[in-house]
Amino acid sequence: MAVDTRRWAVITGASAGLGADFARQLAAQGWHLVLVARRLDRLQALADEIRNAHRDIEIEVIALDLAQPDAPTTLLDRATTRNRQVHALINNAGFGTYGPFEELPWSRQQDMLLLNIVRLTELCWQFARHMREHGQPAHILNVGSMAAFQPTPFFAAYGATKAYVRNFSESLAWELRDSAIRVSCLSPGATRTEFSDVAGIDIPALSDRTQMESPDVVRRGIAGMLAGKPQIVPGFVNHLNAWLARLLPRGVLAWGAVVAMGGRAAMRKRGGGTP
């Protein structure tokens, strides 16, 4: 069978939020898509919407729980079927668990660690090998978070997963700098998606006002990825926060994160005073 040399992008977590906007915007740029998430109905509705807008775009939807151990192998096999060459992996699926660490269910936190860290890393490994093999210019974009820049009390494990994503992506970008593969890490701050509902965060009014819109974050993410930038921080407020994170003591940053994410209620519950 002849090699399919069209540009294919694999997008994880495409059933909502940033992932759905990655799909819409990459399709508008002529990319063919493999869309992955657990909710098949959502993926199919998105695929129909995109096919109606761009009739020449081919889309495959794959319902897959990426927390499962064999998910990365399954995804690579299905994404590269019919001799397709994948030119972009958008490692976007992820979620957070918000609240006092020891009160959050362990099974939920374990799934988060598996999805945000282990599967993301294995997907990079699987697809980097595939990309090296086909040798065409290719991109891996890992979605991190501004939570990676500071301690994040009540979002402790989530913030730590994103610190991993940031450091891992930067190292991988360096390792692969002489190859045709460019690795980028996109670090969104608060962005209007389903993320805060899933995490159980009641975002305070001030933070709500500074939230970015998902299409805007994704537009900056794609531009940075295609430019081969290792680190992409979208928007002025996030740039300011990244700059402050380099200057302020870690304890001050931790208080700031508690206030910004409405963690004072959790502190009162613990009897620990409020910032």
Ligand SMILES: NC(=O)c1ccc[n+]([C@@H]2O[C@H](COP(=O)([O-])OP(=O)(O)OC[C@H]3O[C@@H](n4cnc5c(N)ncnc54)[C@H](OP(=O)(O)O)[C@@H]3O)[C@@H](O)[C@H]2O)c1
């Ligand atoms: N929104 C923000 O404020 C914000 C800020 C910083 C970083 N981020 C990061 O941005 C990324 C995208 O989040 P979002 O804001 O777009 O949130 P979202 O609207 O909740 O979307 C999350 C996506 O991940 C998918 N997903 C979750 N668990 C999965 C699993 N086990 N297997 C496969 N797919 C799974 C969901 O699909 P299904 O439920 O259908 O599986 C959904 O498509 C995440 O990595 C998040 O950490 C978000």
